[in-house]
Amino acid sequence: MGPVTAVGEPPLLDCEDSAWFRDQPEAARGAAAALGRRIGLGEHRTAQLVLAVAELATNVTKHAVDGSMLLRVLRNRNVAGVEVLVVDGGPGMADVPAALRDGVSSTGTLGIGLGALRRLADRFDVHSVPGIGTVQLARFWPHPLDPSLTREAVVGGITRPIGGEDVCGDAWAARIDTVEQVTPAQGEAAGRADSTLTAPDWSTLTGARTPFGRPDRTSASSERSPRPGLKSRSALLRGATAGPGQGVLVMSCDGLGHGPMAAIASQAAVQAFRSGSARTPEQAMEEVHRALRGTRGAAVAIARLEPDGRLLFCGIGNISACVLTTGSRANLLSHPGIVGHQMRQLRTYEHRLPPHGTLVMHSDGLSERWATSDLATLLHHPPAVIAAGLLRHAGTRRDDASVVAVKGAW
Template identity: 35%
Template sequence: MTRTAIGPTAFVRIDHHSAVQLAADVARSCAEQCRLPGAMPDQAAVIASELASNLAKHAKDGALYVQPFRLGAGLEILTADRGPGMSELQRCLTDGYTTTGTLGAGLGAVSRIATDLIIRTEAGVGTLVSARLALPGQPYPGQDVGFLCLAAEGEQECGDTGAIVENDRIRTAIVVDGLGLGHGPQAAEVAQIALRAFHSAADQPLPQLMAVLHRALRHSRGAAVGILRLSTDQAQYCGIGNVRALAFSPRGVGHRLTGQPGIVGWKMPTPQTHSIPLTPHTAAVLHSDGINAIWAHSPSPSMLRLPPPLLTVALAHGHRSGRDDATVLAVRAHQESR
């Protein structure tokens, strides 16, 4: 079983070239906190610097996100923008290619350093990037797991959290929205209590797992909780409160589920489990109410084709309410690790 606690994702707004150094510093610091060895912290800084520099030069409304892996050991750096897109992506990935008269290291350097690089670009819409650094010889989640957890504007701590555990090819994912006096430390404390309880009982049937969380939170202000369990051909969802679950494929959004009314830890109804059929092209999404649910009403065909890491950053960048904590998790059923 692989267990990873989820803390807030580091966020850097790239609205000026001065933000490039900040992005590099944040990535290096995160890599050091993850205890990545040798040159890996410097490699993380190079990736963040090159991606942020591209945003500063070519894009608008750019942002960079840095976080540890959710499964496995390593670091993920993501970017999103509303720029012009890349008309010649393959040329951009070649060392020495430039459109601005600079040395042209850019995406070529990122491609060489990163363990895994995913890019989707659309003319007039923008570009999404996920660059990962994995420990050599260690498994990592590839393109079938994505996650972002962002604190409300002005807050250092996040009342949302989430995690993914894997046991015998079955993945169980949780998103928690801790209730407190607004945002910040109290809500974050509630969310972490829930996360510890989840890890202690993650292999139990979902209603029993929800009961474990309810007992753990009984002396707190409680939380909204959504849990997904994915096997090869189906997902099970159990939710209390305003955490949404969806299943989608390139054909569209097939299922939309919201948790039962109630609060885990305070007034919780008897938990109910819903089954969602899965095909090889179906992904499941959990998100807190910090992501505007309107995104699922008429998503673009290009969004429906995004792999989970890029879907999460697209939702966080385009549909997040800055006044609230926001967590979004996208996952497919287990695939063979690399």
């Protein structure tokens, strides 16, 4: 195992082995038991996990509209656990605190109730809006609980494959920059974009077709101005450098197309991002670009959040990114290209993350036609719940989809 998370370091959790279930209570219970045994959750804790999954899955089947359950393994540097996310399209709960009170089920479920689920789980969270739907999150860790898990992870994301596929071509990742600060001159030299281009510029024509015979989703339309009413206050930086202290680097990646080949590209991007030594988004984008040569390529966005509230952002292709508060939305600019094939000179933009702001990045498997008000009540919840709620609200099943949210890093 790695070292214990340093004091003051923003806590992160990596995700793996994600599996979605719809109207499959038995399959969900079996998968939960297998995950608990595989990661060493312990016999008693695994039994509690299976009990919770059974209750949640049965409730979704009996009561929810378009309900789905996601099971996945979570890890930090010390320990692994299992997370359960349940997302549905209604009818929603009019009174969540009342639903959390202990009571007896009258509909044939196990009868342990949401209050008992909250006690079983090490982390339990519910967001529900009548007529819209509900997001429920439950995490199960080995006991006794590791001290590194006392704080909520500052980054949370979710991916969902296109209908009919088992693998997702979208991915996200996050890491802490623990490298000592470089001098401004060193940072400027390291942050310059690599101008070597290795493939024809498929992104120069709107609606151009990629080498893979489908419309290019990273066309010049991604440089469009924000829609009326959306604020954009980004400042272009030349030779961006990392600030003092430990920054949080976050990546969102959409492998071109969908299915196994898109998944190969996105996983190559994740591996390069996690193992890289880059400190700035531009440097990290160059590392990912080199790793994606020979793959389909991808749309990629990378952000760095600083302890002083600075946000550095570099995006290539059709990844949507914005900074949200309960009353505002500021879009971040990306530029045309295909990471791994064709990138123009990279550009980094600086933004200020408000004290209670949230960074959200999502692939084009979600519509951009959502408003700040759609997420206003979600922003008080953990990042994983925010991501799941936005996926429920704006996701389509015609493409792979992913959302990653960052909040409360310091």
